[in-house]
Amino acid sequence: MLYKEKLAFLKRTTKSFETFQKASKNIPMGVNSNIRYIPPYPLYVDRALSSRLWDADGNEYLDYQLGFGVLMTGHNHPKLVEAVKARLDKGGIAYGAEPIDSHEVAEELTKRFKLDMVRFQCSGTAATSWAVRIARAYTGKEKVIKFEGHYHGTNDYLFVSYYPPLAPAKPMRIPHCLGMPEGAWKETLVARFNDLNSVEEILQKDSDDIACIILEPVAMNMGVIPPEKGFLEGLRKLSDEYGVLLIFDEVKTGAKLAYGGATEYFNIIPDIxxxxKAIGGGFPISAVIGRRDVLELVGPGKVVHAGTFNANHICITAAKVVLKEILTPEVYGSARSLSKRLAEGYAQILDDAGIEARVTNVGVNGHIYPGVSEVKDYRGYLQQDSEIWWSWAYAMMNRGIIFEVLSADDQWTISVQHTERDVERTLETFMEVVKS
Ligand SMILES: Cc1ncc(COP(=O)(O)O)c(C=O)c1O
Known part of the structure; x- marks a missing residue:
């Protein structure tokens, strides 16, 4: 099935192939983020609106990829477009001076995440890198605990054991790519998600040196793996006991899973x-939100945080309208219901067809793991049959639906612009695909 559907897809996307031939002459792999490359060539996109996008060949897709999970607003939300246009019309993009309203966005974030202070950057990688720096400065310690299979961007000390080969007993610490000097990642220690013993073991051995524990509270770079009951509570307790800071990397869940992200959803308040992603509605903005006594370490002679494009006027305008006018508390319930309907529909269709698969769903996100009945960590995730996943992904695209992020490691996102009809059509199409 994979071969047949992939061939049909390649026939439908000849303009993407032509673009790839041109782009790969001066852009390695023809893309500016490796993950966008899907062999033998990436999909090039021309335009998008609401819950739809159109590729270079003019093929229309109902889109659950939504910019790698960025767009809970959906594409081109009218309020966002209007606000950004007005900002441009007012004149100026980067003044080298602070916008007058960045504090309003900061206040909104502190309210959502029940923390005190904020600094803005332009990417998730920049945010997680700096969060670790300030945790190191605050504790005066250097080591960092992260989890096997969790992704925090590509900086040299966190891009470790992201997709490692399996070690028989304990997670192995493996730098993910060439060019990462050992000096940068040798202070990074790796534990297993949903396994408090693996964390405590490290803490007992190294607690004098450990600055922080960083994790995705819902593992969103291995599909969607929720924390087991008691796991986040346990991490909070261990962090307090051993004097280390707890960092929730909510780049994928923040303002999406719930109004206050995973922090609110699971009712555990980390230190940072x-x-x-979602907070800018597609514009590049990220933030570190933290306790006052931690973020007050920023200052001359203390911790430096700087960036030419940090909190630029356009991104602040975008985040303000997204957080205050689009992703308001009322929208989460209906978006979550659509996501639940999708998850239940997928599970029912697979069950009726006698196909073993696990469908997970947290908030507006979910993932189908073919070939497995349970997934609780990286090891479980590796068991999924990604060939079947790709067969479904191509078959769905040939029928006009990008059903998850185009990678078996990711998930679907429901936006505020998706409708019940979109979800029903998706389920009808999936049923057809599974039958075939
Ligand atoms: C949990 C998490 N943290 C950090 C990042 C890095 O964000 P960015 O790609 O904006 O640098 C990502 C990106 O997917 C992510 O999923």
Missing amino acids: VTVG
Whole structure:
């Protein structure tokens, strides 16, 4: 099935192939983020609106990829477009001076995540990198605990054990790519998600040196793996006991999973939260939100935080309208219901067809793991049959639906512009695909 559907897809996307031939002459792999490359060539997109996008060949897709999970607003939300246009008309993009309203966005984030202070950057990678720096400065310690299979961007000390080969007993610490000097990642220690013993073991051995524990509270770079009951509570307790800071990397869940992200959803308040993606509705803005006594370490002679494009006027305008006018508390319930309907529909269709698969769903996100009945960590995630996943992904695209992010490691997102009809059509199409 994979071969047949992939071939049909390649026939439908000849303009993407032509674009790839041109782009790969001066852009390695023809893309500016490796993950966008899907062999033998990436999909090039021309335009998008609401819950739809159109590729270079003019093929229309109902889109659940939504900019790698960025767009809970959906594409081109009218309020966002209007606000950004007005900002441009007012004149100026980067003044080298602070916008007059960045504090309003900061206040909104502190309210959502029940923390005190904020600094803005332009990417999730920048936010997680800096969160670790300030945790190191605050504790005066250097080591960092992260989890196998969790992704925090590509900086040299966190891009470790993201997709490692399996070690028989304990997670192995493996730098994910060439060019990462050992000096940068040798202070990074790796634990297993949903396994408090693996964390405590490290803490007992190294607690004098450990600055922080960083994790995705819902593992969103291995599909969607929720924390087991008691896991986040346990991490909070261990962090307090051993004097380390707890960092929730909510770049994928922040302002999406719930109004106050995973922090609110699971009712556990970490010391630092990083957010990005959804808060800008597609504009590049991220934030580190933290306790007052931690963020007050920023200052001359203390911790430096700087960036030419940090909190630029356009991104602040975008985040303000997204957080205050689009992703308001009322929208989460209906978006979550659509996501639940999708998850239940997928599970029913697979069950009726006698196909083993696990469908997970948290908030507006979910993932189908073919070939497995339970997934609670990286090891479980590796068991999924990604060939079947790709067969479904191509078959759905040939029928006009991008059903999850185009990678078996990711998930669907429901936006505020998706409708019940969109979800019903998706389920009808999936049923047809599974039958075939
Ligand atoms: C949980 C998490 N943290 C950090 C990042 C890095 O964000 P960015 O790609 O904006 O640098 C990502 C990106 O997918 C992510 O999923």
